[in-house]
Amino acid sequence: MSTGRAAVITGIGSYVPPDLVTNDDLSRHLDTSDDWIRTRTGISERYFVPPGIATSDLAVEAGLRALKSAGDERVGAVVLATTTPDQPCPATAPQVAARLGLGQVPAFDVAAVCSGFLYGLASAAGLIAAGVADSVLLIAADAFTTIINPEDRTTAVIFADGAGAVVLRAGSPDEPGAIGPLVLGSDGELSHLIEVPAGGSRQRSARRSAEPEEYFFRMVGRETYRRAVETMTSTSLEAAERAGWRLEDVDRFAAHQANARILEAVAKRLGLPEERQLSNIARVGNTGAASIPLLLAHSAAAGQLVPGHRVLLTAFGGGLSWGAGSVVWPDVQAV
Numbered sequence: 001m002s003t004g005r006a007a008v009i010t011g012i013g014s015y016v017p018p019d020l021v022t023n024d025d026l027s028r029h030l031d032t033s034d035d036w037i038r039t040r041t042g043i044s045e046r047y048f049v050p051p052g053i054a055t056s057d058l059a060v061e062a063g064l065r066a067l068k069s070a071g072d073e074r075v076g077a078v079v080l081a082t083t084t085p086d087q088p089c090p091a092t093a094p095q096v097a098a099r100l101g102l103g104q105v106p107a108f109d110v111a112a113v114c115s116g117f118l119y120g121l122a123s124a125a126g127l128i129a130a131g132v133a134d135s136v137l138l139i140a141a142d143a144f145t146t147i148i149n150p151e152d153r154t155t156a157v158i159f160a161d162g163a164g165a166v167v168l169r170a171g172s173p174d175e176p177g178a179i180g181p182l183v184l185g186s187d188g189e190l191s192h193l194i195e196v197p198a199g200g201s202r203q204r205s206a207r208r209s210a211e212p213e214e215y216f217f218r219m220v221g222r223e224t225y226r227r228a229v230e231t232m233t234s235t236s237l238e239a240a241e242r243a244g245w246r247l248e249d250v251d252r253f254a255a256h257q258a259n260a261r262i263l264e265a266v267a268k269r270l271g272l273p274e275e276r277q278l279s280n281i282a283r284v285g286n287t288g289a290a291s292i293p294l295l296l297a298h299s300a301a302a303g304q305l306v307p308g309h310r311v312l313l314t315a316f317g318g319g320l321s322w323g324a325g326s327v328v329w330p331d332v333q334a335v
Ligand code: UT7
Pocket: 031, 032, 033, 036, 037, 040, 041, 114, 153, 154, 157, 158, 220, 221, 222, 224, 225, 228, 257, 258, 259, 262, 286, 288, 316, 317, 318
């Protein structure tokens, strides 16, 4: 039940780990090339976690920056969207909250793979609307390379690591930064298109040890590509309509950075010209749940996203899961 309190962005921060990996670096041990990766995905370089660094480490860094950006050291709840929790149990968010010195606040993880940030926004907005918290730190972080098979050229060249975070506070739906109506969906009949087959209760209850490669991420690329284009297009249209926007009103399109060709195809179908599309995939790759907040933070820092811009957000990923939403960009400094 909504109490009419909107969730309003008051701060944004991001973090990428230190290890920069170029296409040429990958081509040294994989049967691939800089040309193939650039042409097929739009990626030039990305960042990987060094040994020993986990999702919570990325999340804490991004969380600190978002809190600094919001000029606030305290929030009433922490939501962590991630595909790669530090451990299967417990959730990673409580440890992140504790390391950020936020005390015994409600804290939990959201598992929606590349749609995690948008599902996280819905969760954070729900906490605010329900009166559980007046402000929420939403972090989206993935140490995605920890589940990637470094020998699998179809995924190893795409996925990368990073984190982005926003602080949301209770406010009014018509003020800048208020999260507009969110459209979310899923299709579990297609869960096999993106999966890590082993490591969960299905495999464990069968009392069999899995093959080593079953612990790695798998993606049926071509089919996922086709569905990503269709679904991000239709969901974006629905979110714009629910916000009361015509597509001409959209100043910036911030889509999950899955693959530059997917993003071009979606923008083309929506009739959004190149100058209105935000993109950082060339520099960071596909960072899973972290992708959208990283994109927003990088674009704001680069001056490509400014206060007053009407931003349409969309994502698609494992589950399958997808989502879209809208926000009028607030006057916040990306840290
Ligand atoms: O973020 C969550 C959602 N994820 C996505 O939305 C990603 C969706 N999928 C994709 O982005 C693309 O499907 C990929 C980038 C994964 C693959 O691109 P593609 O244009 O769909 O290539 P393909 O899978 O159709 O493969 C074309 C060829 C194949 O060779 P043959 O069978 O034509 O001889 C592949 O074996 O390219 C080959 N190939 C590669 N070659 C060099 C696949 N990966 C590589 C590689 N380097 N890294």
